[in-house]
Amino acid sequence: MDVIWVLIPLSVVLVLVAVRAFVWAVRTRQFDDLDREAARILFEEPGQDGKPHGEQRHD
Amino acid sequence: MSTLTRFSQSSATASEATSATCFHCGLSVPPGVDIEVSVNGRDQRVCCHGCEAAVQFIHSAGLDDFYRLRQAPTGHRPGEGIAADPAAFANPAVAAQYLDRDDAGRAHGSLALDGVGCAACAWVLEHGLVGIPGLHQVKVDLASGRLSASWDASDDTEAARGLTRLLAGINALGFDAVPAQPAHELALHEQQRRRSLTAIGIAGIGAMQVMMLAIADYAGLFSGMALDHRALLIWAQMVLTGVVVAFGAQPFFRTAWHTLRAGRMGIDVPVALAIGLGWGVSALVVLSGGISRGEHVYFDSVAMFTFFLLLGRHLEQSVRHRFARADAELDALLPAAVTRLDGDGGRQSVLPAQLRAGDRIEIPPGGIVAADGRVLEGQGEIDCAALTGESLPLQVAAGSDVPAGSRNGPARLRLEVLRPASHSALAAIPQLLARARAQRPRSLHLADRVAGVIVTAVLVIAAVTAIVWWFIDPARVLPVTLATLMVTCPCAFALATPVTLTAATLRLRRLGILLVDPTALERARTVVTAFFDKTGTLTEPGTLRCEAMTAGTEAECVNMAVALQQDVPHPLAVVFRRLPVSRRCELEAHRVAAGAGVEARVDGRHWRLGRPDWAGTDHPDLPAAGEGGIWLTEDGALRARFHFDARPDGSGPHGEQLRPGARETIRRLRARGLEAAIISGDSADRVQAVAAELGITRWWAGVDPASKYSLLQDTPVQGGALYVGDGLNDAPALGGAGVAVAMASACDFTRSAADVIVLDDRLEAVVDLLDGADRTRRIIRQNLLWAISYNLLAMPLAVTGMIAPWAAALGMSASSLLVIANAARLLRQNRRPRTSTGEARPWT
Numbered sequence: 027m028d029v030i031w032v033l034i035p036l037s038v039v040l041v042l043v044a045v046r047a048f049v050w051a052v053r054t055r056q057f058d059d060l061d062r063e064a065a066r067i068l069f070e071e072p073g074q075d076g077k078p079h080g081e082q083r084h085d
Numbered sequence: 086m087s088t089l090t091r092f093s094q095s096s097a098t099a100s101e102a103t104s105a106t107c108f109h110c111g112l113s114v115p116p117g118v119d120i121e122v123s124v125n126g127r128d129q130r131v132c133c134h135g136c137e138a139a140v141q142f143i144h145s146a147g148l149d150d151f152y153r154l155r156q157a158p159t160g161h162r163p164g165e166g167i168a169a170d171p172a173a174f175a176n177p178a179v180a181a182q183y184l185d186r187d188d189a190g191r192a193h194g195s196l197a198l199d200g201v202g203c204a205a206c207a208w209v210l211e212h213g214l215v216g217i218p219g220l221h222q223v224k225v226d227l228a229s230g231r232l233s234a235s236w237d238a239s240d241d242t243e244a245a246r247g248l249t250r251l252l253a254g255i256n257a258l259g260f261d262a263v264p265a266q267p268a269h270e271l272a273l274h275e276q277q278r279r280r281s282l283t284a285i286g287i288a289g290i291g292a293m294q295v296m297m298l299a300i301a302d303y304a305g306l307f308s309g310m311a312l313d314h315r316a317l318l319i320w321a322q323m324v325l326t327g328v329v330v331a332f333g334a335q336p337f338f339r340t341a342w343h344t345l346r347a348g349r350m351g352i353d354v355p356v357a358l359a360i361g362l363g364w365g366v367s368a369l370v371v372l373s374g375g376i377s378r379g380e381h382v383y384f385d386s387v388a389m390f391t392f393f394l395l396l397g398r399h400l401e402q403s404v405r406h407r408f409a410r411a412d413a414e415l416d417a418l419l420p421a422a423v424t425r426l427d428g429d430g431g432r433q434s435v436l437p438a439q440l441r442a443g444d445r446i447e448i449p450p451g452g453i454v455a456a457d458g459r460v461l462e463g464q465g466e467i468d469c470a471a472l473t474g475e476s477l478p479l480q481v482a483a484g485s486d487v488p489a490g491s492r493n494g495p496a497r498l499r500l501e502v503l504r505p506a507s508h509s510a511l512a513a514i515p516q517l518l519a520r521a522r523a524q525r526p527r528s529l530h531l532a533d534r535v536a537g538v539i540v541t542a543v544l545v546i547a548a549v550t551a552i553v554w555w556f557i558d559p560a561r562v563l564p565v566t567l568a569t570l571m572v573t574c575p576c577a578f579a580l581a582t583p584v585t586l587t588a589a590t591l592r593l594r595r596l597g598i599l600l601v602d603p604t605a606l607e608r609a610r611t612v613v614t615a616f617f618d619k620t621g622t623l624t625e626p627g628t629l630r631c632e633a634m635t636a637g638t639e640a641e642c643v644n645m646a647v648a649l650q651q652d653v654p655h656p657l658a659v660v661f662r663r664l665p666v667s668r669r670c671e672l673e674a675h676r677v678a679a680g681a682g683v684e685a686r687v688d689g690r691h692w693r694l695g696r697p698d699w700a701g702t703d704h705p706d707l708p709a710a711g712e713g714g715i716w717l718t719e720d721g722a723l724r725a726r727f728h729f730d731a732r733p734d735g736s737g738p739h740g741e742q743l744r745p746g747a748r749e750t751i752r753r754l755r756a757r758g759l760e761a762a763i764i765s766g767d768s769a770d771r772v773q774a775v776a777a778e779l780g781i782t783r784w785w786a787g788v789d790p791a792s793k794y795s796l797l798q799d800t801p802v803q804g805g806a807l808y809v810g811d812g813l814n815d816a817p818a819l820g821g822a823g824v825a826v827a828m829a830s831a832c833d834f835t836r837s838a839a840d841v842i843v844l845d846d847r848l849e850a851v852v853d854l855l856d857g858a859d860r861t862r863r864i865i866r867q868n869l870l871w872a873i874s875y876n877l878l879a880m881p882l883a884v885t886g887m888i889a890p891w892a893a894a895l896g897m898s899a900s901s902l903l904v905i906a907n908a909a910r911l912l913r914q915n916r917r918p919r920t921s922t923g924e925a926r927p928w929t
Contacts, residue, residue: 030314030317031317034298034317034318034321035321037294037321038294038321038324038325041290041291041294041325042328044290045286045287045290045291045328045332048283048286048287048290049283049286049287052279052282052283052286053279053283055279057279057282058226058275058279059226059227062204062207062208062227064204065154065203065204065205065208066204066208068150068154069150069154069205069208
């Protein structure tokens, strides 16, 4: 069971890393708009000609 | 073409199923309107030219995905709502009020949007505006309904031009926007939100990990565990809980410190003490080697407690930020800009604040009057419903006084400004509201009232225990005192109220009731009288009945009347537009005659709809003015009369009818032993009619906003007034009422004064709210009773040193869990229950 002498401190460090990552995410506005980012993948970005990129591909 | 093909296929089913709704906005296509717009060879019906233009523009910009991906139609007709005339902001001085210019030659502006509901709307705006020259960045924030943008502008004139182009671009996409003041409070809210989110994240991640370690530790209590392993687990808990307390629990320490410094006792004081002492005492145990003596630590309780409390606070705060809009100021009640007529015949668009007494201004049809004024030219009607509660529009002509904040009817009016906008009756309303709020009895939670007593008691008991044990056995002073503090730590007690209020807020939300201030549930206890505003709260615009001269032509006449009332900015026209129609009519020379009616040519025939003496000038038996309803004539010959439904008691027809559920609401209020009363700004006969219909004996009519508030003060019980209203004139009364309820149809300003907002304008929600408050209070009481009795029961055992550490831990966790489970009973009915009649079932 001596392995817990490594694992428990490691888990504490990992939690601190997770907390730091979360704080970074909030600070960089990752949580500001939860509705839109979920839907973003559905929208095709319009190209230079004003038509969606997807058009040529599907023809 | 596949994008476009897919687009038309997916929309085909929708448009066939609901052929009478607009392809763009989803509102019903008004009869008499038959505009079709061709999208990929398919004709789609739209309700107006605004929507038609929007569909075409969106299609030509290649943004058809909007229609495929939006969650719901916008429900917003372009040009209805907060629409601002882009031209009004062409004046650099006006535009500069709303814009910031930076050194890099860019202007930054924030616009409040109308009609934006889902991610697709935001997407179409951000991409549809890209083509505007000089525009750099457009960002839509759905939560606040704001659009922020920046564009090239080296001086104010260019900045104003950019703003005008931006507004026109937004209009072209079928949305409306007005420039909003730089949103300082919004930025503040965003900062608060981010801060509380950070705290929740830290507490949540930390608490879960601490809990895991704690469970391992508890398992060890029963199965045996090496002492050094146990110490390791506890040390890890101490570090993690330290992080939670130091970073997550900050808000509690800060508020507790502020309340204490102000010489008061708030709920955050015991919360901060529980968290601080819980961690501090446990840490003392660890550092003094208490682990080897089998003493217990409470890191898990501290961490979980912090997390749950933060979660509840965050929910409450986000509701408040979203619905008590910070920009609900006087500015929001007035138009952003107003046309001033200069002496030399010039026209200039200026801010309402720039108006001086004696200025001449022009109010367009349907516009909001910016300052108290006297009519110079023009004859028409103004609608003061929101301002004074009068349900019928007022006739105005040269010489009439017009109050700021009223809505102009169909005619163009020229006014002379009587006093600056800041001195109008409208401007007094926010001041009245502030005063009413300040005088409102400070609401104290039961928990708040008891908290101070309990915390003091805990500290005194712990001190006495320490002193007594000092004489009995000095070696056991520390462990016994710690155990006492632990057992009596009011964790479950502090949790009891916030957890229950959070559950109640969620439950009420499902019933369509938005709780902005959860303490209103506590104040609901003292309510003895329910005051209702009349216009827009107890009543809604009435239903028109058509009486055709020739039998069988009713449908025909209704079609014609509704077509004539299209696009007419008049309260009556709205009522007409709700009539069912079977066929469209093509109008020519459509014209509004102010104060009289509307007319148009159809197939060479001259149709009029309006006052009998105007519409039927050739008719032999003209009724006296004000009688005979509204006439529809064809070349002067009477074709039909339109009447409002007469009241059941025969007191004559009115342009309003009771809201569905009004009778039931009053009946249920009476059953609860409450008295119902009406306070209205409308005339006595109309108020009396409504009161009689509902069997209400206490009513006041013609009451101004200030008196509405002072009438509430006469309620025998302090804070015993519940007020339900929707108008601007209700704001001071709402601010002073014990429980303030606003209807969803109220403007932002009025809603900001309310504790509770009824989201679907269902009047019975008032009773549901009171029932919900009863149940919430019952559960809070049970929770507090349980928490206190647990503490009282365990305390003697702890004081006498008889309590085992694991028993204390188990008891404490079980106590908190029980409190949470009890609160969760409020959520048990998962969906909004409906009876067969479609009415929501009350609380059981």
